[in-house]
Amino acid sequence: MTRGIKGARDARQTLADTRERSSAGTALAGRRHVMLGLLATLGLSLAERSIPAALASSAAPLVMGIFPRRQATLTTELYAPLAAYLGRELGREVQLVTAKDFDAFWDGVEQRRFDIVHYNQFHYVRSADKYRVIAHNEEFGTGTVAGALYVRKDSGINAIAQLRGRKIVFGGGTDAMMSYILPSYLLLEAGLKPGDYETVFSKNPPNSLISLYHGQADASGAGDILIDLPVVRNAMDTSTVTHLGMTERVLHLPWAVRKDMPQALAARIQALLVELPAREEGRAILARAEMTGFGEARDADYDPHRRIIRKVMPSIDLPR
């Protein structure tokens, strides 16, 4: 079964790491999942056609790309107020787009179809030659996150070294910063290389912990705050699992703009984002996007991420 699951995982090429904020969205989307599947597919198709159109002329609206961490419809619902806010404040239309999957989205990044883009830390590090980070997410009042390893309390495992030869389920895929790269880094730090344990992937980070709960693995790799997400708490008895270890804290999901964007515009956008908590309208927009704020971010703020990624993926070539 593990192989099957892994096979499916490879086929999807998901950006699981960026889904850690999906708890509330998943709760809602779960109910609509089946019902709105076809509608989402239709929406994404329309979006794909809309991205080139947005970049067709400089007078065209700014295109804001959001990675498919959630369902396309939900993504639109969550971020439409923010796009409208930016467009209003900038005096220029801001067009919200997303993609049907991570491949399509990443193609958009590679082709620099987005003027403003929101994705995970690994995505940013890999596209730093095309985009410049201007802000980062603050969720639950904090702008940093850490990777963690979880085990069941009744498993008898109380040290990372005991995971040797065990099955570890990670959320999302190898692109997932918090649910794969950071826990893998933790394992490496403890002396366990990828071949020392069996790796399986769940659909997304919450499912990695739920998989552990259902006995599908001996440990779960995910973000440190995953255990407190409502979507997880609603699906399992979180008191039955515990943290086995955590990484250092690193900056949260980035917001970047094209490198060729005028500095003034980029600064204006940064300012508009960071100022949001200070305004009544901004707080509503943040709440709608299931965030608590934006923090200013510079490229250097993601050096720790680069270090960790290089450790976990030594062969990867990261642009600057």
Next chain:
Amino acid sequence: MRLASKFILTVAGILSVTLALNAWFFLRSQNHLLEQQLNERGRVLGHLIALISPEAILGLDFLTLNAYAREVSRQRDVVYGVIVDNDEQPLTSYVNGDDPHIRSSLGVDGPTPDHLPPPRLQTLIRELAALPDVIPIEFPIAHDGRPLGRLQVGISRAELAMQAREQLLQQFGIYAAIILFLSVAIYLVFRYSVMRPVQRLIEVSRDVGRGEFTLVPVTSGDELGRLGETFNAMTLEIQREQAKLHHQANYDSLTAQPNRMLAVERLQQEIRSAHRQQQRFALMFIDLDDFKIVNDTMGHAAGDRLLAHVSAHIRARLRDEDTLARLGGDEFLVLLPRLGQANDARDVADRLLAAVAEPVTLDGREVVVHCSIGIALYPDDGETVEALMANADNAMYQAKRPGRAPICFFTAEMNAQVHERLRLEQDLNKVIARGELQLEFQPIFRAADGAYVGAEVLLRWWHPERGFISPATFIPLAESTGQIVAIGEWVLREAGRQLRCWLDAGLAPGYLAVNLSRVQLREDLELLIREVLDTNELPPQALELEITENILLDDHQQINAVLGRLHAQGLSFSLDDFGTGYSSLSYLRRFSFDTLKIDRSFVAPLCDDAEAAALVRAIVAMAHSLALKVIAEGVETRAQMEFLRDLHCDYLQGYLLSHPLDAEHFTTFLTRCARDSLPRDSVPTFVQ
């Protein structure tokens, strides 16, 4: 319970059972259908989820699997929906906390958790699947032919049961209405088409029971109509039969005239009518004289024809309003209403005498018969049916007496005689107990030498108040009341006892001749005589039984048999009062008599009347030719005795020779006979 009630209960019962069965089958099939629908819905849902689940299972997407489980569990009639792996381990944790089955199984009153730990969920599912109102269904989940797990769905029958209950209630209501409607309709039809004709039949039956012959109106050609027709036919038949019975009960079949019953009824009516109208009427009793002779000599068929003729002759002399009735045998009753004078009744009686005396030709012979008529008048001779009939009968009885006119009106004296007769009857009941009877013995002597041979036993009644009462008075009375049986028994026993006494005293009493009444000639007479002989150690020859010609008239086989057996035992018989009755010579051949007794009425004129002498001579000659001995009764003169001796009459009896003697004097007589050595050679040898 009334027929209509029984019928309607039966119909309602049948309808109820039929509709109940129908409802049961309907609900059963409906339940089956609903359960099928339920299964189908569960199957569709299950297949859909099973179809989309592999990706989530393979991707360890437990949130999606939970979402599936939630979607399934929240479907109507679904108790639970759980996805388990191949090891039966739940891959979902969602349970519908609002479901009553789950709440009940978990035993919680407050909010129920939406998620359960896998072991607890596994246990819960097993418990729920085992519930009787839960249908557990499983759907395999596979990918590329490789089993990944199963979707377990529990479908609740609760909704189904509720629907069934509601449907049952609806059906019950509808069927109750149908039963009520049909029952009322059937009852009304039954009442109109069945009960009404039946009720009419019942009413007409009651009418028929009361003697009112009404017919049932027949309005239909069905079974009830045919029943009505049959009933009417039966009613008419009963009516005819009743008329026939009425005629048979009230009319004499021989003469077609009213019988005694109708005569009494009409007499009753006439009494009421005469009482109201202060009128007089006459009641006549008519009895044919010597009618028995016609029957005996010409046969009963001829006698019946004679009665019919006489009846017709009488009827022809009466008015229409007069009633002629045959009371029985040769006795008629005539009722003459609205009678002016008593003499009018006499005139009618005279006419009736003449009518009866009209010659009638029977079998080629002309027969003339006379009658006696007794007349009682209302209200002079009685005001009741019983009194009038008794008095008319008495008058007729008087008219019958020898020497009386054939028409006799009832008189007060007759009533006195009747009362006298009643008194005698009452006294006769006590006569033996009081010892008022006494035997006397009149010796019988041999004519040739005057030797004593025996004696005739004569019965005497010495009434303590009225003195001597003649046998001619009380014997017929005792015969008519049956008291003669007890008296006759007493005579036989007393005669036997007396014989024993005389024999014991060394005397030679000869034989004793005892008179027998025809009433005594019963089966037990033989036993009685045997007992008398045995008790007193007497030979059969010690007794001779005297019977009269009248007894033989009956010619009854039973009498023949009794007399034959007694004669065979050695008892001798004598025919008493020969010549006074019908004197049929055939009697002498039919019975084995030993002696023939010539009545005193022939002996008395013997010396003065040549015809009487010739008759006696002929009797003696005839008897001797039949080897019969002859006793002459009533010998009172020496000339008679000499004459009889000359005729070779065998024995003599009469006052000339000896008066009847009581036992004491007869003992003296026997003693003297013994002392004087009267010729004894004819004395039976049994004298010891």
